[in-house]
Amino acid sequence: MPIYGDLINNGSFTAGTTGWWAGNPAMVTLAADPPTGGLATASTDALNLYDAVFGQDGITLRAGAAYTLSFTARASRAGVAMRVAVGLGQEPWTPAEERLVTLGTVDTTFVMPFVSPMSTPKGQLTFQIGQESSVTVTVTEVRLTTCTVREGFYTDPDSNAAKWLRANRGDVRAPMIERSLVSQPGAHWFGDWNKIADVEANVRSYVTAAADAGQLPIIVAYAMYLRDNNGESSGGMKSADLYRQWINAFAAGIGDRPALVVVEPDSLAQAEYLPQANRAERYELVKHAAQVLAARPLARVYLDGGNATWLKPVDMALRLQKAGIASAKGFAIAVANFDASDISCAYGQQVVQELTRLGIPGCKFVVDTSRNGHGAMDTAGQHVDYCNPAGRRLGAPSSIGAGGAEYLLWIKVPGDSDGKCGVGPDVKAGDFSPYLAQRLIEGW
The missing domain is CATH 3.20.20.40 (1, 4-beta cellobiohydrolase)
Structure with missing residues (x-):
């Protein structure tokens, strides 16, 4: 896996859902969204954000290195909460960066710079979108970069x-x-x-x-x-x-x-x-x-x-x-x-x-x-x-x-x-x- 440059595989979803996984299929489904070049995620009724999750594994993080996570997202209704996390992809699931963002109905770009506190080849990026009622979230242009401008x-x-x-x-x-x-x-x-x-x-x-x-x-x-x-x-x-x-x-x-x-x-x-x-x-x-x-x-x-x-x-x-x-x-x-x-x-x-x-x-x-x-x-x-x-x-x-x-x-x-x-x-x-x-x- 790469350790410099863009660490995300298929971040624009031009290859469909390749490289991405979804959690409980009863709670979240993934589908490529060709008209927007993004990934549409449909969430059913979920009690917690983490009940409906999708993401990518196999990310190498280096302690002390600066990273920037960026992505563009919108939801089928305004005011949808989404938790975004980069961190250890196994127990104890230690986060390197974790943030709660609020989505509207038009595309918004989010930029999250952080310094990794850990070194691991088993890093993970997750988007958590569990809501109390069904919602569709569309994400595109996902980038996790390091050692770039x-x-x-x-x-x-x-x-x-x-x-x-x-x-x-x-x-x-x-x-x-x-x-x-x-x-x-x-x-x-x-x-x-x-x-x-x-x-x-x-x-x-x-x-x-x-x-x-x-x-x-x-x-x-x-x-x-x-x-x-x-x-x-x-x-x-x-x-x-x-x-x-x-x-x-x-x-x-x-x-x-x-x-x-x-x-x-x-x-x-x-x-x-x-x-x-x-x-x-x-x-x-x-x-x-x-x-x-x-x-x-x-x-x-x-x-x-x-x-x-x-x-x-x-x-x-x-x-x-x-x-x-x-x-x-x-x-x-x-x-x-x-x-x-x-x-x-x-x-x-x-x-x-x-x-x-x-x-x-x-x-x-x-x-x-x-x-x-x-x-x-x-x-x-x-x-x-x-x-x-x-x-x-x-x-x-x-x-x-x-x-x-x-x-x-x-x-x-x-x-x-x-x-x-x-x-x-x-x-x-x-x-x-x-x-x-x-x-x-x-x-x-």
Whole structure:
């Protein structure tokens, strides 16, 4: 049985009553309801709610993991009470979550988040509808999810900001950094500092911790051979072959656990700036990464999609095509950039249109909103420099997307320097600066 994602079998009842059982047949009957795509349950006279029950067994619950139960229901008359429970499916029938809801005659969607107090492979979901007179209840779109966006993105407990906070609790900036940065979910970056011998275990530890919390981790692969083309963030693996070994180990660390993966920021947008001899190789390396990561069953993979003021949409789409975007979920826009969300989303939609013209429909995109709260224009209306510019601000926290984006995400880690430049001339790329963090929090 699955332990991540949607744990309910046939929750929309498109396969009739498959996977569902009913209790005492004298008290409750089940029937698929094709016109509504739901399950109609007819209850006869019953003294107690639990006398007329239906549900599903074989659900795996994990202690401490966050879950969300959701469903849509209505009744043949108003004011019908229904008890909904998730818990142990055998003696002593311990509930993990139990709630009494009241149904009306029109469809109502109920959402019940909870944290499981137990670990068991014998979990059970039940709907209890016993009434003192006959009633028909119709249920549809039943979902019990964990480690998805619905349960929330994972907050990195060992981000650079969190490490700084633990060492500097007495600093006057500590409360604002804790509130505005440390408590917010964002990406954890893995790079050449995670050695080939260690990266599989490093990734496994991180995504396992997120899964145990019932949340979705955002992780970034950032070890590309010839990374940043000798720029402020230069580095990466020392050869193409070593990169293949590294990304293979990175993917193995994800295993069968959920993860949202951003693949090698800037790798495609910079590809044509590389020496001629390395350009085709760059596309092949990104393509290899896309394929091995997409082979992980619960990984959502997004390739580098540049930003709105870098490449024309058609050029970005052609690069994504060469790099195997068809294997991935989509692409990431504006990583470590400052373009406002509306500009980035418009660009993302244009790239999607170009990919469709190239015969690759259905691509999604995500937008980095970690530092785009003021957009990327300075007071003179000029586009700001990419490296620690003044006057920027935190953007929308990691969440469901808007403007065509699938998700808005904090991919760049706010407070981490872009390099020895801008308003952080003494802070090397990737190091945390409380000064840079404060500027982003307060917007100056």
